[in-house]
Amino acid sequence: xxxxxxxxxxxxxxxxxxxxxxxxxxxxxxxxxxxxxxxxxxxxxxxxxxxxxxxxxxxxxxxxxxxxxxxxxxxxxxxxxxxxxxxxxxxxxxxxxxxxxxxxxxxxxxxxxxxxxxxxxxxxxxxxxxxxxxxxxxxxxxxxxxxxxxxxxxxxxxxxxxxxxxxxxxxxxxxxxxxxxxxxxxxxxxxxxxxxxxxxxxxxxxxxxxxxxxxxxxxxxxxxxxxxxxxxxxxxxxxxxxxxxxxxxxxxxxxxxxxxxxxxxxxxxxxxxxxxxxxxxxxxxxxxxxxxxxxxxxxxxxxxxxxxxxxxxxxxxxxxxxxxxxxxxxxxxxxxxxxxxxxxxxxxxxxxxxxxxxxxxxxxxxxxxxxxxxxxxxxxxxxxxxxxxxxxxxxxxxxxxxxxxxxxxxxxxxxxxxxxxxxxxxxxxxxxxxxxxxxxxxxxxxxxxxxxxxxxxxxxxxxxxxxxxxxxxxxxxxxxxxxxxxxxxxxxxxxxxxxxxxxxxxxxxxxxxxxxxxxxxxxxxxxxxxxxxxxxxxxxxxxxxxxxxxxx
Amino acid sequence: xxxxxxxxxxxxxxxxxxxxxxxxxxxxxxxxxxxxxxxxxxxxxxxxxxxxxxxxxxxxxxxxxxxxxxxxxxxxxxxxxxxxxxxxxxxxxxxxxxxxxxxxxxxxxxxxxxxxxxxxxxxxxxxxxxxxxxxxxxxxxxxxxxxxxxxxxxxxxxxxxxxxxxxxxxxxxxxxxxxxxxxxxxxxxxxxxxxxxxxxxxxxxxxxxxxxxxxxxxxxxxxxxxxxxxxxxxxxxxxxxxxxxxxxxxxxxxxxxxxxxxxxxxxxxxxxxxxxxxxxxxxxxxxxxxxxxxxxxxxxxx
Numbered sequence: 001x002x003x004x005x006x007x008x009x010x011x012x013x014x015x016x017x018x019x020x021x022x023x024x025x026x027x028x029x030x031x032x033x034x035x036x037x038x039x040x041x042x043x044x045x046x047x048x049x050x051x052x053x054x055x056x057x058x059x060x061x062x063x064x065x066x067x068x069x070x071x072x073x074x075x076x077x078x079x080x081x082x083x084x085x086x087x088x089x090x091x092x093x094x095x096x097x098x099x100x101x102x103x104x105x106x107x108x109x110x111x112x113x114x115x116x117x118x119x120x121x122x123x124x125x126x127x128x129x130x131x132x133x134x135x136x137x138x139x140x141x142x143x144x145x146x147x148x149x150x151x152x153x154x155x156x157x158x159x160x161x162x163x164x165x166x167x168x169x170x171x172x173x174x175x176x177x178x179x180x181x182x183x184x185x186x187x188x189x190x191x192x193x194x195x196x197x198x199x200x201x202x203x204x205x206x207x208x209x210x211x212x213x214x215x216x217x218x219x220x221x222x223x224x225x226x227x228x229x230x231x232x233x234x235x236x237x238x239x240x241x242x243x244x245x246x247x248x249x250x251x252x253x254x255x256x257x258x259x260x261x262x263x264x265x266x267x268x269x270x271x272x273x274x275x276x277x278x279x280x281x282x283x284x285x286x287x288x289x290x291x292x293x294x295x296x297x298x299x300x301x302x303x304x305x306x307x308x309x310x311x312x313x314x315x316x317x318x319x320x321x322x323x324x325x326x327x328x329x330x331x332x333x334x335x336x337x338x339x340x341x342x343x344x345x346x347x348x349x350x351x352x353x354x355x356x357x358x359x360x361x362x363x364x365x366x367x368x369x370x371x372x373x374x375x376x377x378x379x380x381x382x383x384x385x386x387x388x389x390x391x392x393x394x395x396x397x398x399x400x401x402x403x404x405x406x407x408x409x410x411x412x413x414x415x416x417x418x419x420x421x422x423x424x425x426x427x428x429x430x431x432x433x434x435x436x437x438x439x440x441x442x443x444x445x446x447x448x449x450x451x452x453x454x455x456x457x458x459x460x461x462x463x464x465x466x467x468x469x470x471x472x473x474x475x476x477x478x479x480x481x482x483x484x485x486x487x488x489x490x491x492x493x494x495x496x497x498x499x500x501x502x503x504x505x506x507x508x509x510x511x512x513x514x515x516x517x518x519x520x521x522x523x524x525x526x527x528x529x530x531x532x533x534x535x536x537x538x539x540x541x542x543x544x545x546x547x548x549x550x551x552x
Numbered sequence: 553x554x555x556x557x558x559x560x561x562x563x564x565x566x567x568x569x570x571x572x573x574x575x576x577x578x579x580x581x582x583x584x585x586x587x588x589x590x591x592x593x594x595x596x597x598x599x600x601x602x603x604x605x606x607x608x609x610x611x612x613x614x615x616x617x618x619x620x621x622x623x624x625x626x627x628x629x630x631x632x633x634x635x636x637x638x639x640x641x642x643x644x645x646x647x648x649x650x651x652x653x654x655x656x657x658x659x660x661x662x663x664x665x666x667x668x669x670x671x672x673x674x675x676x677x678x679x680x681x682x683x684x685x686x687x688x689x690x691x692x693x694x695x696x697x698x699x700x701x702x703x704x705x706x707x708x709x710x711x712x713x714x715x716x717x718x719x720x721x722x723x724x725x726x727x728x729x730x731x732x733x734x735x736x737x738x739x740x741x742x743x744x745x746x747x748x749x750x751x752x753x754x755x756x757x758x759x760x761x762x763x764x765x766x767x768x769x770x771x772x773x774x775x776x777x778x779x780x781x782x783x784x785x786x787x788x789x790x791x792x793x794x795x796x797x798x799x800x801x802x803x804x805x806x807x808x809x810x811x812x813x814x815x816x817x818x819x820x821x822x823x824x825x826x827x828x829x830x831x832x833x834x835x836x837x838x839x840x841x842x843x844x845x846x847x848x849x850x851x852x853x854x
Contacts, residue, residue: 125561132561154565169565176567428726433645434652460567472652474638476721476729 003238004099004130005092005231008256010244012219014211014227015203019100024134027142030103037107037206042072045115045205051213052225054205058083058161058198059271059299061287064205067195068116070185074193077119081170081189081196082109084125084135085154087161088269089321089412090301093229094199096241098123098131101203102138106145108202111209112195113148121149122170122189126156156414158270158325162373163196165327176327177373198299200229220245224286228300234410235260235306244285250302251281260306264389266411268298270318271378274389294385303411311393313407315386316344320456321413322379323441328461333376336367338441340383342454347394350401357398360387420458420482422466424451428477435478438469451478575715582664589615589672616676619668624747626662627707628765630655631740635772641779656714663711666704700746706739737773741766 007019018025018033025033040048048054049065056062071078082105086094097105106123113121123139125132132153139145152170154160160175167188169175188194204226208216217225224246230253233239237258244253250265265280266272273295275283283293290297305311323337343359346352352359364383367376387394396403422435422442431449441462443451458466458480470478589612596609636643637651673679679697682689687701713720713732720729744762748754 124564128561136561151561152564153561154563155567160565165565172564174567175565432640432648434649437645437649470718470721472649473721474648476717476726479722 005096005233005239005241007096007100007241007243010242010248010253010256012227012245013243014207014219015097015101015104015200015229016241016243023100025101025103027103027138030101030107034104034107034206034210037111038209040111040115040209042068042115042117045112045209048208048213049205052208052216054201054208054226055287056197057200057204057229057299059268061297064197064201067185067197068112070183071116071193071195074186076192078116078193078195079189080109080113080116080118080121081166081184081194082121082123082199082202083161083163083166083196084123084131084199085156085161085166086126086198086299087156087158087325088271088299088301089158089414090233090266090269090303091231091299092233092239093231093241093300095125095129095131097199097203097229098125099129099134102135103142104203104206105135105199106138106142106149106202108204108206108209109149110144111206112202116195118148118195119192120189121145123149123151124154124166124170125151126154126160128153157327158322159327159373159375162375164373166196167194176329177375179329179372181372200300221247221286223288228285228297230285230300230302232257232259232302232304233412234266234303235262235308236304239412246286247284247289249281250283250285253285253302254281254304257304259304260308262304262306263311263393264305264386266303266305266382267301268296269301269303270322270382271374272296272298272301273381273385275385276389296381305410308405309408309410310348310403310405311386311390312344312348312397312403313405314409314411315383315390316341316348317407317409318411318413319344319379319383320454322375322382323454324456324459326375326459326461328459330371330376332367332370334441334461336363336370336376337379338454339363340367340379341456342444342452344383345455347397348407350397353398357387357394420463420466420480422453422458422469423479423481424453425477425479428475430475430477432474434472434474435469438472439465442466443469578660578715579712581660582667585664586667586671589619589668589675593672593675612672615668616672619665619672620747620751623662623665623669624743624762626658626665627740627743628762630658630662631736631769632765632772633658634736635769635776638776639772641775659711659714663707666707670704694750696746696750699742700750703739703742703746706735707743710736710739737769740769 007016009016009020013020018029022029022033046065046068049063049068054064056064056067084094084098084105086092109121109123112118123135125135132151136151139149139151154166154169154175157175159165159177160169162177163184164178164182165175167184168178170189184194184196186193188196208226220226220228226246227243228246230242230244231239232242232253236254240257242253242257250267254262254265262277262280264274264276266274267280267290275293275295279293283289283295285297287297305314319337319341323341326333326337328334340360340363343352343356343363346356347360360383364380368380369377371377393403422439429450431445431451433445433449433451435451436443436445439462442454442456442458444454446452466480470480592608592612592615596605596612598605633651633655637648637655639648643651670679670684674681674684680690680692683693683697683701685701685705687693687698687705693701710733713729717729720726744766748759748762
């Protein structure tokens with residue numbers, strides 16, 4: 001993130017305590033705010049976590065106590081891994097905690113390490129940013145830490161933060177998810193049982209140990225005691241880390257963060273679900289509340305999509321990103337996600353009809369549960385819920401070609417994303433079509449036999465194929481360009497003749513219908529009532545019921 | 553935020569990037585292949601009667617006898633595969649990729665065998681060092697030996713620029729690259745002339761085979777030239793099935809539609825015109841032609 005996010009608290013500050021006064025809590029400031037963490041035995045720690053039903057905050061919400069038990073059940077001495085990699089571009093809470101309050105996370109990690117008699121603590125961060133520097137500095141300063149804690153940097157990719165990818169990276173391999181599902185608690189870093197949680201979880205453990213179960217549960221409802229850390233971004237005044245007790249309405253938090261009127265709200269990050277605005281404003285922020293509303297809390301990412309941007313364009317952009325962030329290990333994921341992104345891009349560009357929509361639905365359904373990690377499922381959730389929430393925008397794109405707004409790039413992406421791209425010299429390309437066979441993930445042939453590119457950078461696992469395609473292009477037209485500065489040429493916007501502005505079309509005030517005008521499904525802008533009817537029809541089509549007759 | 557001088561954070565989990573020294577790696581293949589004859593000749597000429605010496609002498613003799621033949625066969629295959637890889641008439645993209653891979657492999661084998669051939673001829677004192685690189689330099693060199701040198705020089709240039717093809721694609725040197733690569737059609741017949749006439753007398757079937765190869769490549773080149781010159785008009789490239797669309801046969805169409813509907817019956821949204829605007833529906837042909845009567849979509853209209 002360019003600008004460090006603001007830290008806002010609703011009610012009492014817990015893990016973000018002291019951040020209103022200090023840019024970064026050094027050791028002295030940390031002790032003055034939090035005091036010293038108590039030393040606990042394994043049994044005490046497990047009881048404590050069970051009393052408040054503490055869950056992991058990385059997204060899966062796995063009970064901490066159960067994970068600790070699983071680690072302790074093994075004979076070998078365990079390893080503690082603090083996952084601060086946070087591959088999710090929309091999330092910043094772990095990075096903020098590590099950058100500004102590193103000792104709280106380290107306190108939690110050391111507390112767990114002492115309790116389970118760990119041989120080592122590894123803090124994994126991405127890159128060499130402020131979080132890495134801050135935590136490395138903290139470890140070097142605190143004598144108690146430097147003996148046992150090691151800080152490592154993993155590549156900044158979406159799947160790097162997956163637990164098996166992280167364990168592989170720390171064990172000396174590539175940061176890629178494992179093919180066979182082995183729990184880190186059974187066999188993790190170098191085969192040792194590994195307690196792995198994200199940075200916020202360790203901060204919560206430290207706070208829990210300091211406050212005791214009653215003190216900890218004094219905030220939040222009985223079913224989910226304590227506080228939740230959210231990262232609120234998108235169409236807001238400033239990206240903010242919000243610490244709030246559970247069950248506060250999401251609308252309250254969005255108001256605090258200065259969210260613009262949304263078309264949809266994404267909860268749970270890019271593996272999460274879209275909520276319609278009327279739902280999003282009333283849903284309580286808790287695992288139970290969000291799940292009941294058809295969303296998920298996940299890692300606490302909340303992204304607001306304002307009226308100023310084209311939602312389908314944004315979703316298609318992120319779908320492309322997610323497709324390129326596959327690690328290319330599992331076939332259904334590495335071919336299925338680009339197919340989803342391609343169909344979405346076609347609909348967004350106005351080049352896709354009902355067949356493309358069906359293709360998206362089919363492709364998302366097809367990738368579910370067919371990979372070593374959660375990536376295909378999460379992406380399917382993201383796309384499928386977007387199609388439901390943005391049904392109206394979808395209709396406009398399918399029947400009119402565009403909604404008239406550009407995709408403004410409201411949803412955040414990694415800064416380093418987009419280095420190498422496949423480009424073509426169109427004056428040379430003669431549609432030989434070899435590239436589409438060599439890199440089917442990124443290149444498809446259009447109906448004229450010319451390549452159509454998925455608008456994403458070449459992922460590392462395709463670089464060899466892409467180079468081969470460049471080498472084999474008979475017309476010497478295909479190129480792998482690594483220039484970061486050269487922005488992709490802006491696409492000409494497909495803008496059909498618009499008899500009335502969007503606002504008038506959508507406000508319900510219809511221009512008087514002209515009975516003699518021949519109705520068409522393309523070319524001419526549909527009137528509001530027709531759009532609504534088409535939208536309802538599409539929703540029915542998606543829900544599997546037989547379509548009724550919207551226009552008769 | 554201010555920190556002390558940045559502490560080193562160990563980087564882990566990087567995926568090993570693909571090798572960058574690709575050209576060097578490819579050229580190492582012919583270079584390494586030279587070790588075999590060099591060692592064989594070295595050991596054989598050291599004298600002695602051990603088993604190893606006899607084996608080495610046999611290997612050296614074999615390579616001296618055949619490496620030129622192998623070079624010519626491999627380069628012939630490379631020329632043919634390269635020509636085949638450009639074809640759009642009978643070759644599908646998948647096969648063209650295979651043909652290109654074959655083209656590259658054969659070129660590499662060919663240049664390795666060629667290097668062996670030159671080295672062994674020089675070591676056997678049948679040619680001077682100058683003969684290996686500069687045509688017609690040595691006073692003793694014959695016309696056909698000189699042609700061989702010329703051909704091998706051209707092939708080296710073609711293959712090295714072939715490995716560096718990507719550089720030409722990036723710059724404006726596309727036509728330069730094409731021109732250099734097209735000299736293969738000159739270098740190859742020169743190589744054949746050298747192979748058939750410079751050394752021992754070839755058997756008749758060898759003469760006939762190379763003659764056939766030259767004729768086939770010549771024919772393929774002619775076809776390629778004609779197709780390419782016609783294909784400049786992009787419309788002509790589209791596969792032409794029928795000059796005019798045939799008028800639809802209503803019975804066959806209805807049958808195909810019925811099959812289509814039958815296949816879709818289990819699907820959530822059967823093909824129906826119900827969602828269309830009434831005016832659009834009115835403009836459709838009558839249902840008897842368009843929708844089978846026994847399908848719900850057809851009944852919908854009645």
